Amino acid sequence: MANSSDPSSCLSFTSSPHISNASITPNSSASDPPPTPDLLTNLSSNLGRLLADSGGDYSDAEITVEGVPVAVHRCILASRSEFFAELFRRENGDSEQEGKPKYCMSDLLPFGHVGYEAFLVFLSFVYTAKVRDFPVEVSSCVHNVCGHEACRPAIEFSLELMCASSVFGMPDLVSILQRQLIDFVLKALADDVIPILVVAFHCQLSQLIDQCIERVAHSDLDSISLEKALPDEVVEKIKILRRNSQHCCDPNMPAVDPLREKRIRRIHKALDSDDVELMKLLLTESDVTLDEANALHYAAAYCDPKVVAEVLGLGLADVNLRDSRGYTVLHIAVKRKEPSIIILLLSNGARASEPTLEGESAVSICRRLTRQKDYHTKTERGQVQRLGNCEGM
Template sequence: MANLTEQSSSLTFTSSSYVSNGSSAATVEVGNSLEVVSLSRLSCNLERLLIESDFDCSDAEIIIDGTAIGIHRCILAARSKFFHELFSRDTAAAGEKKGEVGKPRYEMSDLVPSGRVGKEAFMVFLSYLYTGKLKAAPPEASTCVDAMCAHDACWPAVNFVVELMYASSAFQISELVSLFQRRLLNFVDKALVEDVISILLVAFCSKLSQLQSHCVQRVARSDLDNVTLEKEIPMEIVDEIKLIRNSTQPNDYDASKLDPIYEKRIRRIHRALDSDDVELVKLLLNESGITLDDAYALHYAAAYCDSKVVAEILDMGLANVNLKNDRGYTPLHIAAMRREPAVIVSLLTKGASALETTADGQSAVSICRRLTRAKDYYAKTEQGQESNKDRLCIDILEREIRRNPLAGDKAVASPLLAGDLHMKLLYLENRVAFARLFFPSEAKLAMEIAQAEATTEFAGLSASRSASNLREVDLNETPSTQNKRLHSRVEALMKTVELGRRYFPHCSEVLDKFMEDDLPDLFYLQKGTPDEQRIKRMRFCELKDDVRKAFSKDKAESGGRSGFSSSSSSSSSFKGDLKKQKAARK
C-alpha cells in the first residue's frame, strides 16, 4: 500500500513537468483517487482489528466494568499523546520487572478518574482512533424506553455524548472535544435540568469555559434547590449560580428559607441523615420544632440515603409520603430518579401513590423509563443473574399502577400456619427459600424491604442444610427471649410473602399450591415404586411449566414488558436443589 502511494506521487510529479495542463490535472485527480482508495482500505483493515475476533492481536487490555477490551498500544500511542506517554512510562518500568506474564491491563476508572466512560462509548471512541471515522451512537445505548420520547435529549442520549467527551478530553483528542462540545451545547436548552448537571460536570472537568458558562446560566434559571446543587456540583460553581440568582431573581424565594437559623437547622437534619443516624434526627426534630416535611427529609433520604434509612424514616410515621416539594416532586418521583428498587418499594408499601405526577406531567414510571437505556431494559438476564435495577424499578411501578387498590393484600393462608410457631416458621422458611430459587432477584428485594435478612434464620432449617451452617444454640437464652426472636422472624417472612403476593400474584399462587400439595412428595423423588417415581418426575416437570406460565401471566399484566425474564427465574438446577432440600429434611 505504501508503494502504491509512492508511485502515485511520483507519477503526479513527472507528469506535471512534461505534459499539458489538462493532462496534469487528470493525473492529479487519479493520484487523489488512489490516495482516497488507499486510506479507505487502511481504515477498513484497521477496523477489523476491533470487530473481528480472528484478527485479535492486541497487546494490552482496558477494563470497563469487569469487561476486558483488547487494544493495540502502537496505534493508540500514535494517535494520542496521553497514550504515548502512558505506554512509554510503562515500557520503561517493565524493563526493570522481568518475567511478568500476560498483557498489561488498565482500569478505565484509573485512566479517567474524573468521570465515567462506558463500554459502548469507548468502543465508538476507539473506532475513531483506529479508522479516522466517527460512528453513530448505537441506539440501544443512547435511547430510553419511553415510547413518547423523541430521544433527542433524553438522559441516555445526553449521557452517551458526555461519556464520549470524558474520553476525548482525558485522552487528548482535540478534534473530538470540539465536536462533542457543540453537540452538548445543543443539549443544554433541550434536556431536563437534572441532565444538564452531568453536562456541567464534564465541562468543568474538561475546562470547557463556553460549555460551562452555558450550563451555569441554564441551571441558574431553573428551580433546582440549593441542597441539590450543593450535593452534586462543585462549590465554586454553586457560588456562581447563587450569585446569578441573587442578581436576577431576588424575590423569588421564600424568606423563611433564607433565614440563617432556619436553614442551619434543616442542614443539621440532612447531615444526620447522611450519617444514617435516625435517632439524632428525632432529637433534632424535638429541639428545633422543624418537622420532617419542613425539611423535606423524606425527599432527601430518597435521593441520597441508604434504603434502610428511608425505611426507618417512614416507620416514624411523621412524614407525608406524598408531599410535593417546591418543584412538584414527591419522594417517589425522587426515588424514581435515583432508580433504587428498595427505596421505591419502601415508599409504595407506606402508601406512596404511583399515579402522582410532576408539574410537567411526569409520573414515577415515566421518569424511570426516560432514564433507562434500551440496552439495559431489553437485555436478557442469564440464569442465576440478578435483574437489572432500572428494569426492576419500571416493573415494580407498573405492577403498582395495575394493582387493584381495593383488593388489598391477602394474608398468608395455609393449613400449615394453623399450628404452632415452629410449624409456621418451617413453612415460611421453605416458601421463601423456593421463591429465592425461582426468582432470585425479586425474592432478594422483598426480603430486603421486609428486613428478613436482619432476623435470625430458624435453626431447624439452617442447621439441617449443612454442618458448616449449624447455628450455635444459646443455652442461656430464656424462653421469652427465644419466643420474641422467633416472632420477629415470622413477621419478617410474612411481610416478604405479602410483598411477593402484591407484585407477583400468579407466581405466588403456584408457590402456595406447591407448598401445600407437592412439597412432601417431591422431596423424595427417588423413593417409592417405579410407577410412583415416574409420576413424581412428571409432576416435577409440570411444576416447572406451571411456574413459567404463571410468570408469563405476571409479565402480561405488566404490559408485556416485564423485566423479570423467565430465564432468570426458572432454574435448570432446580432438581438438584430439591435434592438438597430433601437431605435437609432427613
C-alpha cells in the same frame, strides 16, 4: 463498523439528528503533497478493519472495560494519543504473566466513567478518524414518546465518550462532543444538565460550563441539590446569577429566613450521618417539621435505605408530600434508581400514579432514565418494574 458513505469526509455522524457531519484531516508538513480523499478513506478503512476483523488478532495489549477485555494496538494508540504514548512508555501493564500487557479502564480515569460501548466508539475514532453510530441500546431510553434527542441515556453515553476523549487527549472529538452537549443543554430537563456540568468542569470546557451554569441558574433546582452534586465554585456562580436575576425581577422579594434554613440543614446533616435519633432531637428543639424540611425527600435522594425506613417508621412524614418542584418522594427515589427504596415507599403507601407538575408519573420517569440495554434487567434488591403494577393505584 459503520463507515462514511461520503469519500470526501473523514468523519461523519449517521446515528442521531442532533450530530452534524464534520471532517478531520491529519496534519501534514508543508513540503508534502496533500493526501487525496481516496487515500485517506482507504487508510481509515484499513485501520478500521483491525477493530472489526475477527479472522485474526494482531493486537498487542488489552484494556478491560466493565469486566470485558478489549484488544488494542499500542502503536496506533500511542501515535494518536500522548496519554497512551506516555502510559506505554512508563509501564507494560499490570499483567505479571508473559503475553499482552493488560490495563483496567477504572485505573486510567481520574474522574467519570467510560463504559464498554463508549470505549468501542472512542477506539473507532482513534483508528479511523470517524465517529461510528452510537449503539441504540445504550444511547436511548425506553420511554414510548421520547425522541431520544436529550434523554438521560443519550446524555450519559455522550458524557462517557467525552471523558474518554478528554482524558486520553483527542481534542477533535472533544470539540465535536462539546457542540453536541451544548445542544443537549438547551433541550434537556434541568436535572439532566447537572451531570453535563460535572463532566464539563472536570474537562475544563469553559464554553459548555457557561452554558450549563446559565441554564441551571434559571431553573427551579434547589440549592441543596446543587450543593450535593456540584463543586463549590460552580454553586457559588449559580447563586450569584440567581441573586442578580431575582433582584432585577423583584427587588422587594422577601429574603430567606436564615435561622429556619439553618435548622433544616441540621436535620439534613443528621440524616447524612444516619443519626435518626439526633434528627428527632432537632425536631423537638425547633418548630420545623419533617415535612417542612422535606426530610423524607432528602433521605430518599441521598441516604441509606435503612435511614429511609427509620424516617418512615416515625409516622411523622407524608409519603406523598410534594416538594417545591412538585415531586413526591417516590419521584425522587425513581430518579435515584434505588430499587429497595422504591419498594419500601410503595409498601408504605406511596402512590405510583401521582404525576409531576409536567404530568409525568414515576413509571414514565423511570422509563426516561432507563437504557434499552437495561430494560427488564433484574437487580439483587428488587425490580423497578414493580412500579408498572402499581401505576393504576
